[in-house]
Amino acid sequence: MKSKLFIPLTLTILITTAYSCNNSDQNNIPAAVDSTVKGIVEKVAPPKKENLKPVITYSWVKKKDWLSAKDSFEGANHLDLLNAINRVDTRHLKRLDSILVPSDYSQEVKMYLPFPEEVDALKDIHKIIFFSYPTQVFAAYENGKLVLTGPTNMGRKSKKTPRGLFFTNWKAKKTRSTVDDEWILKWNFNVHNKWGVGFHEYALPGYPASHSCMRLLEADAKFLYSWADQWILKNDYERLAYGTPVLVFGTYPFGEPRPWFQLSENPKALDIPADSIASYVKPHLQTIIERQQQRQQVAASQSATP
Incomplete structure (x- = not known):
């Protein structure tokens, strides 16, 4: 009984090897053998999950035409998407001469922005925030899974946002800027205590305009x-x-058309592959993990203290 089971399996492996060496003969593989081979392959090497997004195209619409359209300002979802795509807040969206609009309004905001939904290289990092200078988009991940992404307006040409690895420190629901007392910063989270750089709510005109901070909706x-x-x-x-680690990367093309304008010609022009995210993190990974472990130890010690 054992030999009967062993012989067909051996023959299957031999036949599979023979046909795999000659692509021209693959169409002649017997149906029964082909079915067996597919079964083995599926068990040994299941298809890898990809970060696939729906195909969404973009086009330009004149503001006067868009305002006259029935669905222009109907529903907060439309506004959220248009703000994200054009890197603006609602007040500045209404000021644009032309608006970049999607072919499909039915998806979540993350589907219209360049960061991938999953990054395997981040699976050991509990929390991390990215700010992409060229795309003017941020993304927050938990153990490699995207939890939030949206538009940002970063430092202008004369006051660029510093790039590299930072860590959040203090925060305040409302504070005044150390640069100008008239600047009220809401939901402010500082990332560099000496330089006064952080992310917070502020006006988004649709291009890097800040005094080095990262503006958010x-x-x-x-x-x-x-x-x-x-x-x-x-x-x-x-x-x-x-x-929490904060990684700022990339270069903005000051003096050139805004990068997201390319979406009307190529909807994938700004996509950031997971491999690129991994490459940005790699030089800092050891530091991030070490400080993450340090934080866990301190938190555990404090919770154990009566």
């Missing part, structure tokens, strides 16, 4: 304010643990 600023972690301090001068 109100809903996004509120989410990150609650989601990201503050540093842990021993006293006013000693830090016990770092907050």
